[in-house]
Amino acid sequence: MELQAIHDTLKAAGVAGLLGCDEPRPANKKEKDPGRAGMPFLLVDPAEIVPLLTACRDEPRLQFDLLIDLTASDPAADGDDLWVLIQLLSLKYRHRLAIKAHLPKSALSIASATAVYRAANWHERECSEMFGITFEGHPDPRKILLPDDWKGFPLRKDYEFPTEYHGISCE
């Protein structure tokens, strides 16, 4: 299914928070548009993420039963944006859905998707330790890859590398 069709199906199912489709477009010199390559994304409102994911999973024409990836991206060091990226896969219809949700760095909180997909459990743990996002309702918000006493959020662009850790120099 194409992204626009998925978007329309979700809208028809009464899902709120759909903010549009981010489709790739070729460069347009006249409008000074550098264009965007790659794959389409569905833009959503982070407040409505859980009903959206539930609809994606349960809607008979969509049936996105596998949560493939849940991560985040920090595009610019001086910007205020953090994007949560979710990849879904349907085994039956063999289509993918890529979702992007924007979070301002001042309010990094989003509902946890563990209630919908148990696969989200570990992905959200990694995302929260790397970016500092709080996943509300997560059953086990511990650090997963980093040591428990690590300070800072490494995958953010404004992360400062520590100079030492427990007496070991990190130069």
Next chain:
Amino acid sequence: MIQEQAGAVLGHPVHPDSNVFVRILEWLPLPEIIPGWVVTFGGVMLGMSIFLAVMSVLVMFCVWMERKVSGHIQCRTGPMYAGGWHGWAQSLADGVKLLLKEDMIPKDADRTLFWIAPAIVLGSIFGAMVAFPLSYDWWFGRMDLGVFAILALSSTTTIGVVMAGWASASKWSLYGAMREAAQVVAYEIPLGLSLLAPLFVLGTFSLTEASAMQSGWFGMKWAIFTNPFLIPAFLIYVVSALAETKRAPFDLPEAESELVAGFMTEYSGIRWSFFFFEEYAAMLLMSVLGAFFWFGGFESPLTGALRASGMEDTSLVFSLVCFGTVLFKGFVGIFLMMWLRWTLPRVRIDQVMTMGYKYLTPLALFCVLGAASWEALQHLIFS
């Protein structure tokens, strides 16, 4: 009396009156001043040193054999370097290396138990091996109850193993020790019962007499050919012996990929080599015991031929032939054990216990009853 019966079969008493080493010393033209008890004592000491030497060499040979056998099964060569020809001195080299290693004891370990455990383990197994005669004439301890002694002393090693597991202050070692205790105790029963079957057939606990009873039919009157119930008894014996000696597929106590090295994890250097020694000594013992009670022990067509040609049982050549025969049979058994180790995966502990208690024990009892009934029937029919 079984001794008379055995003596009647052979044509002379089975055991000479005294140990061969004592007889050697008595034969030497020593000055009259030396009292008799000193000579006897000297004989005993000589016997002990020869015993330790012979057994150590046999065990080291076993270790080398394991490495070569495992190598060839795994499409590689095994030791080739130490000593020149196919690395025959590898065991010696390893022994020297282990002697030179640092002796580490974990901080929380119980020091007394830690050093006692390998001593108990090795002492027990050496004690059991005293009952293993090298030929009719060359024996270290005259044991009319040889089998009893072997079974009892080889079971005592379990105490040492449990001590080792506990004293290592490591949970993984404790797991190995607990598994070992459960497994060994469980398989004592089918081991003993399966040995009971040939005991009914041969009628003696002593190893030399058992061998003597199998000397008919030109050296081929082996127990396993005389009684059909001894065949399943032997199979049960093989399985139980593998479990007793902690060899694969029953090597859970030292499961390398689960428990690192089981109860031996914290041991290094010469202490570890005691456990290692015990494993191969126990293998040798079980294999040789099987050879004595099922496969004729010293008897083979060669001994039958030598006897028929008039050679005496106590002569040097005959004793050498006996020694060679029993060693050969023992090593065939050991080769079989090694072959199984490198082919089969490990059985899980609950499956091991189920098999021991639920299947092997009733089967062993059935074999004992069957063997005894067969013997009784033979007596009824042929007498």
Next chain:
Amino acid sequence: MSNSTSNTPEKEHKSSYRAEERRTLSSGEEEFFFDVKTSDMEVNMGPQHPATHGVMRVLIRCDGELVTGSQVHLGYLHRCAEKIGENVEWLQYLPYTDRYDYLAAMNNNLGYSMAVEALMPGLEIPRRAVLLRTINVELNRIASHLVAYGTYGLDIGAITPFLYAFREREWIQALFEKICGARLTYSYIRIGGVFNDAPPGWLKEVGHFCDVFEEKWKEYRDLLALNHIFIKRTAHVGVIPKDMAIDFGLTGPMLRGSGVDFDLRRDMPYMAYGEAYEAGAFKVPVGSGEKGELGDSWDRFYVRVEEMMESIKLVRWCLGVIEDGPIIGEIPKVIKVPAGEAYVGIENPRGELGHYVHSDGGKVAVRCRVRGPSFTNIAVVEELMPGTLLADSVAIIGSTDIVIGETDR
């Protein structure tokens, strides 16, 4: 590290010596009972352990041999691959991709290259490059599954199959060495194609390898997969039902072992797989519960064993259709990827390896996310272990076929 109580619910287990199970007899009295007050033991299958397939720590709480809870601790091999992706140029990142799943480095290279190529729509990958990529990726799949086969045998206690499997793996690594110079971390599949053509005689040797491997495969299957003791150790152990597998986001042999017939190579084809499947070159093996329950460790293991055979058929097909030609597309020396974002997932020997790349038109990525299948696959272990025996935990962890480089990145 954190507190060692497990957060997963304890599976009920019956133990007959707990004070709570004291019975009331028919005479009205309480059963006389001596509470031995045993407590659960916490064992650390520590970072160094022969059976954890790398540096991973599994805290196991057990009641004797029965596991009552488990917790997986990762991060010992975390090498900040994603952060590095934001700091090095596109082509410079390729060797880092080798190193997460170091047993299937060709697949990692392919995943990353395909993700970057998705951002360069005008780039055409030549036919010979596509087929060479497929051949090498499938050979690497065989090599990776040989390691899975051998090390799983080691975990269960059979030491010899490991050495037999590594004979063939050495041959594959020698083939790789001839074509790209490395035995383990290849950096062979580059953006736009492959970087080195097959030397003369290489394709013939690959064909010869396929012939020899077919016979050996039967041996391996009979020696380990159909061995009775092995089946007793792995059947009915670590059963993952279908819906649990899908809920946990499992992919690859973990998913197919539970009976879900899905393989990215066939169902969402890329490279030459679509064409190969149309031509009947390979099938997708799916677990069927023939030795135990559907979704047990034996099923997952056997799916891998059968996949080795399917890879051989694929390689043979590719050898039949390959022709001469260029091996890399039109790529500048310093690659500047057009601005955009793309996610591409391919079928790694362990599951779906996904790369998400976000470019702003420069020489360096803005975000390079790696979705490693082992990371998702190992999460299910915490759920499977309670209620099994300690020896089974080794069987379960081994059947997930994880590589810690990919789990931690």
